[in-house]
Amino acid sequence: MYEPYPTPQVKPEQQKYRYSSLWEYAKYDIKVLFFILLITGLIGLGINHLILCLSIGFTIFISFHFYALYVVNQWISHRSYDAPPNLNGIWGALLFNIYRAQRQERIVQADMVGLIARAQESLFALGEAVVLTDELHQIEWWNAAAERLLNINQQDKGRNILGILRQPSFVDYFHNMEQYPDGVKLNSSVYEDHHVQIKLTRFGMESRLLVAYDVTRVHNLEQMRKDFVDNISHELRTPLTVLSGYLETFTDQDDFNPRWKRAFDQMQSQTRRMNALVNDLLLLSRLENDRQVAKNQIVDMPSLMTQLFDDAQAYNTDYGHMLNLDIDSHCDLIGSDTELASAFGNLITNAIKYTPRGGSGAITIGWHDDQENGYFTVQDNGIGIDLKHLPRLTERFYRVDSARSRHTGGTGLGLAIVKHVLMQHNAHLEIESEANKGSCFKAIFPKDRLCQSETP
Known part of the structure; x- marks a missing residue:
């Protein structure tokens, strides 16, 4: 669980200018430089070596800044998670701003880590299998449903997904995703007589998100529908042929009563319509069953x-x-x-x-x-x-x-x-x-x- 980092302990005199302009930060350093040069200048006038003493004063000021630079480097290198050391002037402001930016970044990172953790928990709770692969098609992450539906386990991390799902239809789908807008249906390698629908989404360079779900019930219902339509269409053909034959026989008789002509014409029309419907149903059934037949x-x-x-x-x-x-x-x-x-x-x-x-x-x-x-x-x-x-x-x-x-x-x-x-x-x-x-x-x-x- 994320815990906030401690706020830096700053002196009251630092607090009042750290959110001011850069000129406000520099005023302190200018005052220090003026004070050092004033003291060393007075001493130089007293001993009649003004330039030498001013040089020594300026060197002292530069030495302070080198020391501050050393302190900043040590803090950044070894203790950047701690509150920054108390320095005045520009170096103090720089430390504070660096620390504040780092703290805000850590807060954002902690929020992102929490969000990713929640997303992973949600994906683990899904009934659909979810698998992530990298640019080399190697498995990076998967959820619990992927272990159940696709038989992916810990030893498969880093393996090529095509080495696990090796069915030719999936391999062709993997390389030609645009030709399969609805994904591909495979026979389950885990459970006999089960079927899994797989959908791939490409992201990044060549990374892919794989989502798979069990469609056995839908497949069985669809197969039942196809079998029913196929069987009933075949069964209807014989009685329709018989009806059509008898209707033609009656209407071709020389002594056919004209009063029945309209009724027999309607029966023939409806029989032809039912024949057309049966033929279309059989054609659709054949098209669905022969979808893998080469059309060359x-x-x-x-x-x-x-x-x-x-x-x-x-x-x-x-x-x-x-x-x-x-x-x-x-x-x-x-x-x-x-x-x-x-x-x-x-x-x-x-x-x-x-x-x-x-x-x-x-x-x-x-x-x-x-x-x-x-x-x-x-x-x-x-x-x-x-x-x-x-x-x-x-x-x-x-x-x-x-x-x-x-x-x-x-x-x-x-x-x-x-x-x-x-x-x-x-x-x-x-x-x-x-x-x-x-x-x-x-x-x-x-x-x-x-x-x-x-x-x-």
């Missing part, structure tokens, strides 16, 4: 864009929009052609569906690059989206207008699929939109996903 095919972008444009024209038959294709890049993409085609197709289909019919709709599909990034764009002049909805558009089942989505037959999963596909290609989606003026969806791919096309 060379996708011929002019060919893919032409195919997407042809599909869009076929889909556009009932809408009558003006479709445009704009390709000004000679770069191909490195990735999965089927996944990219699915993502791009979703963006195009959405633009067609949410642009009102009437002959004034215009949709432009584009592929561009600027030597740094590749851009797949879909721009329309449709109904647009209010700004408040943009941050949540890629969430599953999020709908700007539920009634409109039901009317267009949307599943609410299209943009979620787009987001997952782009994430697995190190890309991201940017959305620019304004209500009643149209939207622009832009998929941005990094330079390392581009390759020069072999065809001119």
Whole structure:
């Protein structure tokens, strides 16, 4: 516990000028010098050796100052924690100010030590593991939770963190932190069937702060959700196929009663919608399960864009929009052609569906690059989206207008699929939109996903 240092014992005559100006401090020394020179001058006049006596007086004055300098040096070198010696004049003021500055610094240091101690106590009380590494990636400090979750012990101090957490996914995350904004999830090396989420923060030159916490329960719940969606989607496919087949059989009969036509048309429409929903759920499940699969095919972008444009024209038959294709890049993409085609197709289909019919709709599909990034764009002049909805558009089942989505037959999963596909290609989606003026969806791919096309 911090105890204040004793205040220096000073003479009353010193106390009155120590907080005055430097000139006030120097007055005492000038008076002493004048007094010594006066005495030695009178003696010199008496013995007829004025210059000699004045020199001796000045030497005595300088000797006093050398002695004071010796006292100051001794105090600074050996006893600076004690109260300063009582000296008059400038040297006394210098000692007092040095001591006061040291005392204030010690108070600040003591406060900092107390604050650091409280911070360490707080970190020790955390359930999350906290580890500090230096510029050489060697472990400097850790809390109790790090011993429990990461199996770090006293023998590991000074060891390289990569020598302890050696899983390839963590090593890749450690060297490419910017590619893992949410950190990385690892299998626990301490407890079987446990999972730990790790997040790194860089500070200083190359020092890092590691925070890890147990996400086993969240992982299990997420896995249960995925298994449920996957299983229920597979189970629904068979009855939906049967229903769809019987509905088509009934409506194709020559003696089919026209009174039932509207009801059967609605049943067929809802069956197709449920089939689309099941297919999208299965696709999302596959994307989540195959996220570690290498996406290293060379996708011929002019060919893919032409195919997407042809599909869009076929889909556009009932809408009558003006479709445009704009390709000004000679770069191909490195990735999965089927996944990219699915993502791009979703963006195009959405633009067609949410642009009102009437002959004034215009949709432009584009592929561009600027030597740094590749851009797949879909721009329309449709109904647009209010700004408040943009941050949540890629969430599953999020709908700007539920009634409109039901009317267009949307599943609410299209943009979620787009987001997952782009994430697995190190890309991201940017959305620019304004209500009643149209939207622009832009998929941005990094330079390392581009390759020069072999065809001119």
